[in-house]
Amino acid sequence: MTMWKGRLSGWATGEDRRREFEEVALVHLGAIYRSALRLTNNRAEAEDLTQDTCLRAFRGFHRFDPGTNCRAWLFTILRNAFRDRLRRRHHELLDTESADWDGETPSVTSEGMARHPEEEFFLTALPGDVDRALRALPLPFREVVMLSDLEQLSYKEIAEVVGCPIGTVMSRLSRGRALLRQALGRFAREQGYVKESP
Numbered sequence: 001m002t003m004w005k006g007r008l009s010g011w012a013t014g015e016d017r018r019r020e021f022e023e024v025a026l027v028h029l030g031a032i033y034r035s036a037l038r039l040t041n042n043r044a045e046a047e048d049l050t051q052d053t054c055l056r057a058f059r060g061f062h063r064f065d066p067g068t069n070c071r072a073w074l075f076t077i078l079r080n081a082f083r084d085r086l087r088r089r090h091h092e093l094l095d096t097e098s099a100d101w102d103g104e105t106p107s108v109t110s111e112g113m114a115r116h117p118e119e120e121f122f123l124t125a126l127p128g129d130v131d132r133a134l135r136a137l138p139l140p141f142r143e144v145v146m147l148s149d150l151e152q153l154s155y156k157e158i159a160e161v162v163g164c165p166i167g168t169v170m171s172r173l174s175r176g177r178a179l180l181r182q183a184l185g186r187f188a189r190e191q192g193y194v195k196e197s198p
Helices: 003-008 015-025 026-040 043-059 068-088 117-125 127-138 139-150 157-163 166-190
Strands: none
Touching: 015 026, 026 043, 026 068, 026 127, 026 139, 043 068, 068 157, 127 139, 127 166, 139 157, 139 166, 157 166
16 A cells, blocks of 8 residues: 555645545555456556556545445546446446346346355355355356445446446346355365265
8 A cells, every 4th residue: 555655645736635535545555556457467557557546536536425425436436447447448348237147137036145154264264265266257247246235335436337227237236246146166075175965
């Protein structure tokens, strides 16, 4: 975090503005970096993306409405910076739910939705696999799962960050969680943590 504070202090934009930015926005730097890492799957790119996000946020800090959720505002900037990078690299973006995922949500029993012992095990004993499964999700699902389950944003805040209706957020979150559970189940079976049913 000192790296960022050092860079900000060199900007001739006023000590008060810099101090307010550090107190209000930079306290979320760790969350921004973790999300950038999950989006890029690359530490160097995540650092660059975090720096880009902080720079954009500082330059646009006069547009931030004090008293609103600064984390949600920063995640919006992070998402836009990430998408700009993808566009520059000519990657295909999924602005709407992909045709590949428009079918039924993978079936999950009501038992699977509860705090099932296997799910508890996945969340505590296999953090590397949880992260790997999360990174493998298609971007629209990965974004909402990260913002909801890891960053604890509300549906309304997530809708503002990703720029879609709350109903779409809820649908993507449901599908993303179901895909995540399927992947975690597969990883657990592959590693022998859970035995196949006869």
